[in-house]
Amino acid sequence: MSNHVITMYDYHVWANQTLINRLKEVPRELYTQEMKSVFPTIAKTLVHVYLVDSTWIEIMKGAEMKDAMAANLSQMEQLEAKTLEELEVFFHEVAQKYRGFISAHDDLDQTIVLDNPYTRVRETSYTEILMNIITHxxxxxxxxxxxLRQADYASTMTDYALYWYANE
Structure with missing residues (x-):
């Protein structure tokens, strides 16, 4: 089993939590304040990250990609209405699903057939999927x-190198 991808997944969870912790320190209204970015609010951006994580774990567990996407996207509006603390619980729960999946699979280099409705069918390893959610x-x-900077607030560092020192 690839220990590096497991470490990278642990980094992913740490970085998400580190950012959530920072968001708890800024004024609450900033979470839903509209601004010019890839997504119109921080809330919508975080929900997108959660939905992608949630979709991929379902695919890894055997769901068809189009079905997993549809099921998770149907939750978008309800999730966007959640508070940061409520969404934090969802992040924790999906991380537990991934950890359960990882511990139950000795070979994360095993491949599955992925039928991506946006591109084509291809074989993809669990390791590749994990790296995709991490980089995404x-x-x-x-x-x-x-x-955060656009709104005149400092962010927080979530660099992988900082993770090394935070988890020694």
């Missing part, structure tokens, strides 16, 4: 950092 969230945590 990293990109959007950067969006949120930029949104």
């Amino acid at each position: 969230a990293t990109y959007h945590r950067g969006n949120i950092s930029a949104m």
Whole structure:
């Protein structure tokens, strides 16, 4: 089993929580304040990250991609209405699903057939999927950092190198 991808997944969880902790320190109205960015609010950005994580774990557990996407996207409006603390619980729950999946699979390099409705069918390993969710969230945590700065608030560092020292 690839220990590196497991470490990277742990980093992903740590970085999400680190950012959530920072968001708890800024005024509440900033969470839903509209601004010019990839998504119009921090809330919508975080919900997107959660929905992507939630969709991929269902795919890894055997759901068809189009079905997992539809099921998770149907929750978008309800999730966007949640408070930061309520969404934090959802992040914790999806992380537990991933940890359960990872601990139950000795070979994360095993491949599955992925029928992506946006592109085509291909074989994809669990490791590739994990790296996809990690890099996807990293990109959007950067969006949120930029949104915080746009609103004149400092963000927080979520660099992988900082994770090394925070978890020694």
